[in-house]
Every structure is written in structure tokens, then in C-alpha cells.
Amino acid sequence: MPAKRVLIVDDEESIQTVVQFGIQMVADWSVLIASSGTQGIATALAERPDVILLDVMMPDMDGIATFKALQMHPETAEIPVIFLTAKAQTSERRQFNDLGVSGVITKPFNSLDLPDQITKMLDW
Amino acid sequence: MSKRKRSDSRQTNQQPSPKSSSKPSLQEHDELWRQRQWVKLFAEVTLKIRQSLQFKEILRTTVTEVQRLLQADRVLIYQVLPNGTGRAISEAVLPEYPQILDLEFPEEVFPTEYQQLYAGGRVRAIADVHATDAGLSDCLVEFINQFDIKAKLIVPILQGLNSHESATQNQLWGLLIAHHCDRPHQWVDFELELMQQLADQISIALAQAQLLEHLEEIVEVRTAELQEVNRSLQQEIIDRMQAEAALRRSEEQLRLITNAxxxxxxxxxxxxxxxxxxxxxxxxxxxxxxxxxxxxxxxxxxxxxxxxxxxxxxxxxxxxxxxxxxxxxxxxxxxxxxxxxxxxxxxxxxxxxxxxxxxxxISDRKAIERMKDEFIAVVSHELRTPLTSLHSALKILATGRLGTLSIDGQQMLEIADDSTERLVRLVNNVLDLQRIESGEVKMEKQVCNVSALMIQAIEAMQPMAQQHEVVLAMKPIDIEILVDSDYIVQALTNLISNAIKFSSPDRTVWLTVESHKNAEVLFQIRDRGQGIPSDKLESIFERFQQVDSSDSRRKGGTGLGLTICRKIIEQHEGRIWAESTLGKGSTFSFTLPRLNA
Missing domain, CATH: 3.30.450.20 (PAS domain)
Structure with missing residues (x-):
């Protein structure tokens, strides 16, 4: 698996940690961390990661608003985004797909499985 | 009223009047005057007679008036009785002569042949009963001598004058008789006419009296009938009033109850x-x-x-x-x-x-339902994030990459990991059920191929089957149905996972689908496990109702799987049920409507 750079945007510190541990343990990818939508956009602009894992439910700026903001910037518009969500209904998933996200991973997930799931979703 | 022709129907045996041959002009004048008087008198008498409807009264008036007009000594009405005898039932007689009233005449005095003559309309005017040409039998003369009768005039009173029938069919009711007792008397036409006319009036009065009597009878019967009708009407009115009052009371009660x-x-x-x-x-x-x-x-x-x-x-x-x-x-x-x-x-x-x-x-109920739904949704949702951390952290620990645990430590870690997975399933199921029940989610139906759904479900359950060393078998069928594929796969995987859990190693779990003629597609998941007691076949579809409460701990179930399956199938207008033979296995079946069926 070629080395990739993953940006995780989630307000929960524990999620940031397990995602970082899980990905690095399985795939040895580098993991960038942001705790809010605003911070995530800034990091994405600065670092240009290969994929962004974006939590949907965040205070202030939620995942959908963050995604739309990322789409507005030409520098980040092409970066694939995968939503992390506790909502897993067909209708919601369709709503996310309609936005143009590359995939949806439903909580609770096992962070050790993430590299495998991401690779499949993005055809890496 | 028919008027009979007296000249034809009656015969008289009176001698010619001595006045009839002398002074024709004066006599004519006299006759005219008499006739006028006669008409006047007759009218008066008739009026008097007619003033009463009482027959007895009429008879009394008649005899009194005839006696007065004819200056006769006795006038009587003799009634012929059915046995042939007769009786004077009304009489006006001067005080110096004996009364005949109420005296019964023996049959010999008035034999039947005489009665028939009178019934035929005979009038007898006898100027002198003792004259040889009078033609009276000796015994009769002897009889009438008792009453000092010197001259007599007899006219019949007939029954049936009112009818148009001929006189021969008339029945003799009685006789109107006038007597002179002091000396013989030459009866004149006027007297004959008056007597005849009055006899007719009596006939009419008789007929009227009989009619009246008959009418009175009818009236009496009708009155009794009317009274009876009236009584029953009154009873009915009372009954109806009571029924109406009862109805009003009952309506009032109903209104009181419904208003309360x-x-x-x-x-x-x-x-x-x-x-x-x-x-x-x-x-x-x-x-x-x-x-x-x-x-x-x-x-x-x-x-x-x-x-x-x-x-x-x-x-x-x-x-x-x-x-x-x-x-x-x-x-x-x-x-x-x-x-x-x-x-x-x-x-x-x-x-x-x-x-x-x-x-x-149902506002309160709706509000509570909404609160419950929101609460479950929030709690379930909020549980997911910490569960993700817990789940992932335990998996990372279990890799041993962060340090090797002792055997006991690894066992503890496995318990924590299993419990976390169960907790994850429970949270997922609770949230699923709540969403389906609250109607928050609609089934998003799309045309799907049944075999694709079957393969998807079998593939998803393959790892679990391998873990339990159970064989999954299916026979794909190429039918299209209109369903929310995610939910149908969820129902199938739930049922297959149950079948695997309750199957011994090396057993087979079958997934079959049949297309029925009655517009249904029948899905069946068959295992050869321990089976389900018949009294539990219904209740297992209720939430947290397992055959054995220890099952959930042993088999890692949540107690919500079958409830979710039922909700999903019901949302697709299908039915779900279980059949089982203890010790031989169970079959879970559900139906879905066929596309365009």
C-alpha cells in the first residue's frame, strides 16, 4: 500500500487518537489531525492530503458546511472526502452522495479497518 | 214512497150515500169545501203524527186525532200477532163505552182467511153491524155486542209499503178500526179516505220505526265499537306517551354521557x-x-x-x-x-x-412519542462516538502491537471486545427500530432482483457462518421486486444470523425463494437447530422476547432482531411468521408483493 496522507477532522479527541493509531498501525500512512471544520479547511489548504475523513456532527461548522467550503477552494476541491457519521439511513447516505462525497463510513467503526475501507472506496 | 191505488186494490161493501143524488151544484161546492178541509186536516194530523219518532206515540196521536175528526165513539189500533191472535194496542174511546185496549182477541174472531183479505188491501165499512146484509157471522156479532159496536170501519195497516214490491207481498201488521156505538153510521168517502191515508201513515211510521230500531241497533253496535276503538286509541296514546318519555329520558341520558x-x-x-x-x-x-x-x-x-x-x-x-x-x-x-x-x-x-x-x-401521546423518539435517537447517536473509540481502542490493543498481554489479560480484552460489539449491535438495533416505528424513515423502494438480494445477504453472513462452521445454501431465483434493498438485506441477514446461531456445526442453513401465483414472493430461511416451542412462535417477534433469556447472552443477540424484521416486512406490505418442530429445526418465512402483480 503506497504511503498516503490522511486528514481526520473530528471534534472528539478520542476519535482522532484511535483513527491515527489504527491507520498508522495497519498502513503506515501519515495522519493529520484537525478538531474543527475551520481548522480542517486550513490544514487541507496547507497540506493537500490525499483524503479527508470528515465528521458530520461537529459544533459551529458541521461536516456538510465544511465539505461545501472545501469544494469552493480550487486547491481542495479535488481532494476526496469521506464522511464519518452516526447517521446511516439510506436517505441520509443518498443525501451525502448527492453532495459529491467519495464515501460514507458509519460509526461505530473499527479504526484498524479504515485503510482497507478507504482503499476500496477510492480505488487506490 | 209508493202510493197505492185505492180504487183498484181495495173493495168496499158500503151502501150508496143518500146525499149523493140530490143538488149536484151545491153538493159539488160542498164537496170541494170538504176536500179542502180534508187536505188541511190531513196535513195537520200528518204533522202531529210525524212530530214523534216514537211508534207508540204515533199510534196514540193517530187514534186520538181520528176519533176527534170522525166524531167516532171509538178508534183503535189492533195488532195482529204472529200466532193468529191479536190485541188492541192503542185506543181512543168515549168514556161511556167499554175499553178494548190491551184486550186479546181470540183467533176465531179474526180468522186467517180474513187476515189474508185485509193483507190484500180490503177495507170494510159497515154502517150497521146488525143489518142482515152486513154479512157478519153470529159469533162475531155476539163478540162485538160486548163493546156496544153499531157501525164500524176497518182499514188494514200493511208492512212493506216502503218497498216497491206489489201489494200482494205486503204483510198485514194490524188494523185501524173506527166504531160508532150509539147508532149505526153511514161511512162517507172522506172518512174512508182519511182512515186509509192514516193507515198508510202508520205503515210508513212502522217501517221508519223498524228502520230506526235497526238503525239504533247499528248505532249501538257502532258506538260500542267506537268506544272500544277509542279505548284502545287512548291506551295507545298513553303507551306512546310513555315510550316517548322513556325515549326522551334515554336520549337525555345519552346526551349527558356523551357531553361528559x-x-x-x-x-x-x-x-x-x-x-x-x-x-x-x-x-x-x-x-x-x-x-x-x-x-x-x-x-x-x-x-x-x-x-x-x-x-x-x-x-x-x-x-x-x-x-x-x-x-x-x-x-x-x-x-x-x-x-x-x-x-x-x-x-x-x-x-x-x-x-x-x-x-x-392524542396531542399528549404524540408529544410523548416524539420525546421518546428524540431521546432514543440522541442517546443512540451520542453512544456511537464513544463506542467507536472504545471499539477501535480495544481492537488496537488486541493487535499486541502496543505491548504483549498475559493470557488472562488477553481473555479480559476479548470479553471487553465482544461486549463492545454487542453494545454496538444493540445501539444500532434500537436506533433502527425507533426510526422505523416512528415513521421517521420511509422505505425507499426500488426495483431489485431477488437473486441479487439473496447473494448480498449470503455474502454478508459468510464470515459468521464460517466461524460457526455452518454451511449456507441458497437457490437464486430471477424475480424482480419493488423494495428498499438495504432493509430487505437487513431482514435476511438478521434471519440468517439467527439460523446460524442456533445451528450445530456442519449443519446447513437454507435460504429459498418461491414466486407464488397469488402475487406474492415467499422467502424462507430454514435451519436444523433446536427449534422453538409452539407457544413462543408468536411472541418471539415482540421486542426483547427470546425463547430463553440466556440466549441473548450466549448467542450475543440483542432481542430486537426479529422485531426489526417484522417492522421491515410490514412496511413492505408483507407478512412474517415462524414454524418449528422442537429438536428438528425452524423455518422463518416472509412474503413480499410481486412487482406489477
């Missing part, structure tokens, strides 16, 4: 007009039952609200019991959630005459 209930109660006729409303209508809508009576549903509820009611109203008027929920606007413009039930009212011929409408306020 905090629900809308109404009766709507087949033209969708209100025929009964309880007081709650006034409390809720500000419209009194009196105002609403006769109004149609649309005018009471408004167009918007009526549109939501219309199909249900129409269904009720087709004879179906209908229950639905609606949102109405109260008099203070506040919205109110209501549960509405329509019960059709059928007449004797099973025709729908209208329906009873019961409407209850």
Missing part, C-alpha cells in the same frame, strides 16, 4: 351532514351542536382539513370501519393531533345510513 366525555362524538348521515354532536364540539371548535346540526363536514372543518378526511369519510360510507390520525385546528387556532374512528351505521337491509365519528385528542 372529553372526545368528539357525532353521527354523520350518508350526505355527510351532522345529525348529532356532543358538547365537546362547542368546547373544542366553539360551534354548538345546534349550530352544527345539518351542516356538512366540509363547512364545519374547512377545505384543508376536509381534504385530509375525505377518503376516510368515503370509505366509512362504503361500510368500512376507519381509524386514522389527523391534525385539526381548535377554536383558539391551536393545532391538535387527533385520532379519528368512523363506525358505519347499517340499516336492516345492510345499507349504510351514515356513520358514528369518534375523535380523541
Amino acid at each position: 366525555l372529553p372526545v368528539l362524538i357525532a353521527y354523520v348521515d350518508d350526505r355527510q351532514c351532522y345529525r348529532f354532536n356532543n358538547k365537546a364540539y362547542e368546547d373544542w371548535l366553539g360551534k354548538s351542536p345546534v349550530d352544527i346540526y345539518g351542516s356538512d363536514l366540509q363547512s364545519v372543518w374547512g377545505t384543508d382539513c376536509y381534504q385530509r378526511m375525505q377518503t376516510h369519510v368515503e370509505s366509512a360510507l362504503l361500510g368500512h370501519i376507519v381509524t386514522y390520525e389527523n391534525e385539526i385546528t381548535l377554536k383558539d387556532s391551536l393545532p391538535c393531533c387527533v385520532n379519528v374512528t368512523y363506525i358505519p351505521h347499517l340499516d336492516d337491509r345492510k345499507e349504510v345510513k351514515g356513520f358514528f365519528a369518534l375523535t380523541s385528542d
Whole structure:
């Protein structure tokens, strides 16, 4: 698996940690961390990661608003985004797909499985 | 009234009058005067006679008046009795002569042949009973001598004069008889005429009296009948009044009861007009039952609200019991959630005459349901994030990459990991069930191929089957159905996972699908596990109802899987059920409607 750079945007510190541990343990990818939508956009602009894992439910700026903001910037518009969500209904998933996200991973997930799931979703 | 021809029907044996041959002009004048008098007198007598309807009274008046007019010494009415005898029943006689009244005449005095002659209309005027040419038998002369009779005039009183029948058929009722007792008397035409006329009047009076009697009888019978009718009518009126009073009381009670209930109660006729409303209508809508009576549903509820009611109203008027929920606007413009039930009212011929409408306020229940749904959603959702951390952290620990654990440590880690996975499933199931039940999610139906769904479910369950060393077998079938594929796969995986859990190693779990002619597709998941007791076959579909409460711990179930399956199938207008033989295995079946069937 070629080395990739993953940006995780989630307000929960524990999620940031397990995602970082899980990905690095399985795939040895580098993991960038942001705790809010605003911070995530800034990091994405600065670092240009290969994929962004974006939590949907965040205070202030939620995942959908963050995604739309990322789409507005030409520098980040092409970066694939995968939503992390506790909502897993067909209708919601369709709503996310309609936005143009590359995939949806439903909580609770096992962070050790993430590299495998991401690779499949993005055809890496 | 028929007038008989006296000259033809009656014969007289009177001698010619001595006055008849002398002074014709004076006699003519005299005759004219007499006739005028006669007509006048006759009119008077007739009037007097007619003044009474009482027969006895008539007879008395007749004899009195005849006696007065003819200056006769005795006038009597003799009634012929059925046995041939007779009796004087009325008499006017001068005081110096003996009375004949009430005296019975023996049959010999008035033999039957004489009676027949009189019935034929004979009139006898005898100037002198002792004259040899009078033709009276000796015994009769002897009899009449007892009463000092010197001259007599006899006219018959006949029955049946009122009819148009001939005189021969007339029956002799009696005789009108005038006597002179002091000396013989030459009877003149005027006297004969008067007697005949009055005998006729008596006949008429007799007929009238008989008619009257008959009429009175009829009147009496009719009166009795009318009285009876009247009595029964009065009883009926009393009964009806009592029934009406009872009905009023019962209506009053019904109104009291319906008015006391905090629900809308109404009766709507087949033209969708209100025929009964309880007081709650006034409390809720500000419209009194009196105002609403006769109004149609649309005018009471408004167009918007009526549109939501219309199909249900129409269904009720087709004879179906209908229950639905609606949102109405109260008099203070506040919205109110209501549960509405329509019960059709059928007449004797099973025709729908209208329906009873019961409407209850379910705002509180709705609010609580909403709170419960929100609470479950929030809690489940909020549980997911920490569960992700817990789940992932335990998996990372279990890799041993962060340090090697002792055997006991690894065992503890496995327990924590299993429990976390179960907790994850439980949270998922609770949230699923809540979402389906609350109607928050609609099944997003798309055309799907059954074999694709089967393969998807089998593939998803393959790892679990391998872990339990159970073989999954299926026979794909190429049918298309309109379903929400995610939910149907979820139902299938739930049922397959149950079948795997309760199967011994090396057993096979079968997934089969059949297309039925009755527009249904039948899915079946068959295992050869321990089976389910027959009394549990229904209850296992209720939440947290497992055959054995230790199952959930042993098999890692949540107790919600079958409930979710049932909800999913019901949302697809299908049915789900279980069949089982203890010790031999169980079959779970569900049906789904065929596409375009």
C-alpha cells in the first residue's frame, strides 16, 4: 500500500487518537489531525492530503458546511472526502452522495479497518 | 214512497150515500169545501203524527186525532200477532163505552182467511153491524155486542209499503178500526179516505220505526265499537306517551354521557351532514351542536382539513370501519393531533345510513412519542462516538502491537471486545427500530432482483457462518421486486444470523425463494437447530422476547432482531411468521408483493 496522507477532522479527541493509531498501525500512512471544520479547511489548504475523513456532527461548522467550503477552494476541491457519521439511513447516505462525497463510513467503526475501507472506496 | 191505488186494490161493501143524488151544484161546492178541509186536516194530523219518532206515540196521536175528526165513539189500533191472535194496542174511546185496549182477541174472531183479505188491501165499512146484509157471522156479532159496536170501519195497516214490491207481498201488521156505538153510521168517502191515508201513515211510521230500531241497533253496535276503538286509541296514546318519555329520558341520558366525555362524538348521515354532536364540539371548535346540526363536514372543518378526511369519510360510507390520525385546528387556532374512528351505521337491509365519528385528542401521546423518539435517537447517536473509540481502542490493543498481554489479560480484552460489539449491535438495533416505528424513515423502494438480494445477504453472513462452521445454501431465483434493498438485506441477514446461531456445526442453513401465483414472493430461511416451542412462535417477534433469556447472552443477540424484521416486512406490505418442530429445526418465512402483480 503506497504511503498516503490522511486528514481526520473530528471534534472528539478520542476519535482522532484511535483513527491515527489504527491507520498508522495497519498502513503506515501519515495522519493529520484537525478538531474543527475551520481548522480542517486550513490544514487541507496547507497540506493537500490525499483524503479527508470528515465528521458530520461537529459544533459551529458541521461536516456538510465544511465539505461545501472545501469544494469552493480550487486547491481542495479535488481532494476526496469521506464522511464519518452516526447517521446511516439510506436517505441520509443518498443525501451525502448527492453532495459529491467519495464515501460514507458509519460509526461505530473499527479504526484498524479504515485503510482497507478507504482503499476500496477510492480505488487506490 | 209508493202510493197505492185505492180504487183498484181495495173493495168496499158500503151502501150508496143518500146525499149523493140530490143538488149536484151545491153538493159539488160542498164537496170541494170538504176536500179542502180534508187536505188541511190531513196535513195537520200528518204533522202531529210525524212530530214523534216514537211508534207508540204515533199510534196514540193517530187514534186520538181520528176519533176527534170522525166524531167516532171509538178508534183503535189492533195488532195482529204472529200466532193468529191479536190485541188492541192503542185506543181512543168515549168514556161511556167499554175499553178494548190491551184486550186479546181470540183467533176465531179474526180468522186467517180474513187476515189474508185485509193483507190484500180490503177495507170494510159497515154502517150497521146488525143489518142482515152486513154479512157478519153470529159469533162475531155476539163478540162485538160486548163493546156496544153499531157501525164500524176497518182499514188494514200493511208492512212493506216502503218497498216497491206489489201489494200482494205486503204483510198485514194490524188494523185501524173506527166504531160508532150509539147508532149505526153511514161511512162517507172522506172518512174512508182519511182512515186509509192514516193507515198508510202508520205503515210508513212502522217501517221508519223498524228502520230506526235497526238503525239504533247499528248505532249501538257502532258506538260500542267506537268506544272500544277509542279505548284502545287512548291506551295507545298513553303507551306512546310513555315510550316517548322513556325515549326522551334515554336520549337525555345519552346526551349527558356523551357531553361528559372529553372526545368528539357525532353521527354523520350518508350526505355527510351532522345529525348529532356532543358538547365537546362547542368546547373544542366553539360551534354548538345546534349550530352544527345539518351542516356538512366540509363547512364545519374547512377545505384543508376536509381534504385530509375525505377518503376516510368515503370509505366509512362504503361500510368500512376507519381509524386514522389527523391534525385539526381548535377554536383558539391551536393545532391538535387527533385520532379519528368512523363506525358505519347499517340499516336492516345492510345499507349504510351514515356513520358514528369518534375523535380523541392524542396531542399528549404524540408529544410523548416524539420525546421518546428524540431521546432514543440522541442517546443512540451520542453512544456511537464513544463506542467507536472504545471499539477501535480495544481492537488496537488486541493487535499486541502496543505491548504483549498475559493470557488472562488477553481473555479480559476479548470479553471487553465482544461486549463492545454487542453494545454496538444493540445501539444500532434500537436506533433502527425507533426510526422505523416512528415513521421517521420511509422505505425507499426500488426495483431489485431477488437473486441479487439473496447473494448480498449470503455474502454478508459468510464470515459468521464460517466461524460457526455452518454451511449456507441458497437457490437464486430471477424475480424482480419493488423494495428498499438495504432493509430487505437487513431482514435476511438478521434471519440468517439467527439460523446460524442456533445451528450445530456442519449443519446447513437454507435460504429459498418461491414466486407464488397469488402475487406474492415467499422467502424462507430454514435451519436444523433446536427449534422453538409452539407457544413462543408468536411472541418471539415482540421486542426483547427470546425463547430463553440466556440466549441473548450466549448467542450475543440483542432481542430486537426479529422485531426489526417484522417492522421491515410490514412496511413492505408483507407478512412474517415462524414454524418449528422442537429438536428438528425452524423455518422463518416472509412474503413480499410481486412487482406489477
